Amino acid sequence: MGEAPVFHNNDLHASITNGCYLKLKESEAIVVGNKTYVIGGLDDPASNGVRIFDKSTGEWVIPIILGTKPNGFKGHSMMLLNNDRILIIKHNSKSNDCVWFLEVDTRFVQEQKKKFGTEVVSWSKGVIGDAERPIVISGPSGVGKGTLINMLMKEFPTMFGFSVSHTTRAPREKEQSGVHYHFTNRDIMEEDIKAGKFLEFASVHGNLYGTSIEAVEVVADAGKRCILDIDVQGARSVRASSLEAIFIFICPPSFEELEKRLRARGTESEEVIQKRLRNAKAELEQGTSSGLFDHILVNDDLEACYERLKKILGLDGSTDATLKTPTEVFELPMEISLSKIDERIIINSENADQKVVLDLSSMKGGAPGRTRGLRMYPAGLHSDYNTDESV
Numbered sequence: 001m002g003e004a005p006v007f008h009n010n011d012l013h014a015s016i017t018n019g020c021y022l023k024l025k026e027s028e029a030i031v032v033g034n035k036t037y038v039i040g041g042l043d044d045p046a047s048n049g050v051r052i053f054d055k056s057t058g059e060w061v062i063p064i065i066l067g068t069k070p071n072g073f074k075g076h077s078m079m080l081l082n083n084d085r086i087l088i089i090k091h092n093s094k095s096n097d098c099v100w101f102l103e104v105d106t107r108f109v110q111e112q113k114k115k116f117g118t119e120v121v122s123w124s125k126g127v128i129g130d131a132e133r134p135i136v137i138s139g140p141s142g143v144g145k146g147t148l149i150n151m152l153m154k155e156f157p158t159m160f161g162f163s164v165s166h167t168t169r170a171p172r173e174k175e176q177s178g179v180h181y182h183f184t185n186r187d188i189m190e191e192d193i194k195a196g197k198f199l200e201f202a203s204v205h206g207n208l209y210g211t212s213i214e215a216v217e218v219v220a221d222a223g224k225r226c227i228l229d230i231d232v233q234g235a236r237s238v239r240a241s242s243l244e245a246i247f248i249f250i251c252p253p254s255f256e257e258l259e260k261r262l263r264a265r266g267t268e269s270e271e272v273i274q275k276r277l278r279n280a281k282a283e284l285e286q287g288t289s290s291g292l293f294d295h296i297l298v299n300d301d302l303e304a305c306y307e308r309l310k311k312i313l314g315l316d317g318s319t320d321a322t323l324k325t326p327t328e329v330f331e332l333p334m335e336i337s338l339s340k341i342d343e344r345i346i347i348n349s350e351n352a353d354q355k356v357v358l359d360l361s362s363m364k365g366g367a368p369g370r371t372r373g374l375r376m377y378p379a380g381l382h383s384d385y386n387t388d389e390s391v
């Protein structure tokens with residue numbers, strides 16, 4: 001990998017080699033096989049920021065760009081990783097918003113290229129540290145899922161965050177949009193599903209419900225563990241996705257008790273209650289016999305069930321799960337260059353004291369969503385960072 005002299009875009013057909021990094025006037029380019037990815041104008045709302053020059057056809061292509069685009073650029077440095085993604089480090093930025101990946105040939109992007117029949121790239125934000133395994137809670141309507149989740153969120157407000165689903169059902173009296181659900185209509189939701197914005201979706205009791213990728217990611221970004229209240233079909237989709245969750249199914253002590261709770265809640269009409277009770281039979285059968293769930297909890301006595309739930313989540317007092325090491329945020333300098341040693345990227349600045357190490361060895365996830373498991377620390381500077389790393 002080397003830096004070429006200033007280039008004019010039309011000269012890109014020149015014989016440049018894989019991984020070659022070109023600094024252009026208002027953009028930067030990187031070569032991946034036969035294609036040159038030109039990335040620039042990211043702060044310009046009129047520009048989509050990415051163009052591809054295909055050496056084999058001699059043509060420019062504007063790709064479909066998925067994921068959340070970074071903003072607030074004051075310059076960036078790039079490096080090709082693994083021939084499938086471009087690492088982009090924003091200059092003069094904070095360590096919690098400086099690492100971005102433009103995926104150009106990862107498995108996800110390859111699938112999207114097939115689906116759309118055109119060039120596709122996808123942004124993924126790099127996140128320092130890991131998110132804890134999300135928790136999927138399923139069970140028939142009225143069994144007490146919402147009640148148990150509320151108890152968890154109330155007792156451990158800094159630890160858990162709720163994945164706010166989208167739904168086409170009408171809001172109940174005390175439900176707020178953006179808190180309990182994102183209430184939407186079918187046309188908009190179907191468009192968003194087509195655009196790949198949903199981790200999973202299902203038709204439940206005659207309405208469409210779904211978890212957007214963003215709903216799960218914002219919870220993890222806040223450093224919280226995500227709780228998903230979704231039906232059995234949704235749980236099956238999440239099981240098949242890359243989200244490594246814990247799956248818990250909640251059962252009523254009896255069908256009669258379920259009916260009693262659903263009526264006592266007083267939120268549904270008689271017709272809707274009947275529909276939910278009919279569906280409950282199949283849900284209970286699938287939930288308890290499919291092997292899909294890691295844990296099955298009977299919600300008989302509420303307090304006892306809550307204690308069992310906490311035990312599953314390691315919150316029964318045996319460890320102080322509320323203690324978390326905060327991730328320190330620091331500034332990256334204005335002028336930087338990148339070098340690579342094995343799985344570590346060294347972010348060099350004019351000032352040698354400001355060398356920073358980005359460790360990619362535990363990197364996981366990626367588009368659509370975030371790339372997590374990154375470690376970042378100033379190289380050999382402070383004793384409270386990992387100072388074994390000498391660069």
Ligand SMILES: Nc1nc2c(ncn2[C@@H]2O[C@H](COP(=O)(O)OP(=O)(O)O)[C@@H](O)[C@H]2O)c(=O)[nH]1
Binds near residue numbers: 146209235
């Ligand atoms: N697949 C899927 N199911 C969901 C989602 N959000 C909620 N559900 C499920 O939809 C069903 C109906 O939810 P809701 O109308 O709020 O009624 P409730 O279960 O009686 O509170 C429940 O089984 C929820 O777990 C979602 O995003 N995806």
Ligand SMILES: Nc1ncnc2c1ncn2[C@@H]1O[C@H](COP(=O)(O)OP(=O)(O)O)[C@@H](O)[C@H]1O
Binds near residue numbers: 141143
């Ligand atoms: N263990 C329990 N015993 C008695 N009532 C319960 C219990 N758990 C929940 N409830 C009540 O049952 C109703 C349905 O609970 P809810 O949490 O709304 O269920 P879900 O979210 O699964 O539809 C609520 O009125 C709630 O107060």
